[in-house]
Amino acid sequence: MGPNHGDDGPCRWVLLAYRMPREPSRPRIAVWRRLERLGVARLGDGLVALPADARTREQIDWIADEIGEAGGSATVWLATPSATGQEQQIAAGMRAARAAEYQTVIDEARAASGVSAGERSRVVRRLRGELRRITRRDFFPPRERDAARAAVEALATSESIEAVTRKERP
């Protein structure tokens, strides 16, 4: 599911250019949420991008239709950045956004290490779901990903989270 990245150049992106009426706000917010969930890079006002693969292209197509049904307008494009540097900048932004999400998981796992066994297993279940959701929109994995997985598994097996997350640091 990762980006279609060759070593020799920039990858292909799917771009969604869209406009939606300000009111009613509900469909506008629904679209915003779905785009967030997909982990899009926001390139400008009403312009978002994702590395193109079968799943991202299909999801973006459906969102474009949804925007049309809500009285907005949307076009979907396949694009290649003209300079690799640009792409790296966008990828770095996406990586940082995911890193922050993984870090929240690490912090929550750490905070739950002292609670009762029953409460801890509830937190483990929730954090595993959260990890799955983040990983799904993680196109340029930051190193926090492995640390977050290790922290949640440590919480599941009651290992010391400090010990596993320390191991992950370079």
Added chain:
Amino acid sequence: MKWATRAGVHIDRAACAWLIRRHIDADAVFVFVTDPSAMPADATPFDMRGVDLSHHGGDCTFETILRRYDLTDPVLWKIAEIVHEADIDDERYDAPEAPGLDVILRGLSMVCDDAQILRLTGPLFDGLYEYQRRALLLNRPPA
């Protein structure tokens, strides 16, 4: 009747093909197109941008077909929740089966062509239907 959809079928299209054949048109013939403009004139298109039997108002195509054909069977609507989550993954429903089904279909699409996928997923959805039917009757997961 002839039905057409996009090539490279995934969960929603596979489930719709099963639904069409089992509950709407037993003699359904499916055509897979790569370019929407290559759509045969005598075919009913589904799960494609801009056609009626497709995503609408946050519904996936499986749900749209249930609505359009007035299929009210609660077992089909239970399957619709699973298909919706496997396809759109927006947490509208609690469907823990969805991620597994999504992976199975993605894997199949790596080793099978579209016709093969429909052949293989037919019994899969028959089984899913039977399971959900029993679950609904018993009001708990069947053994």
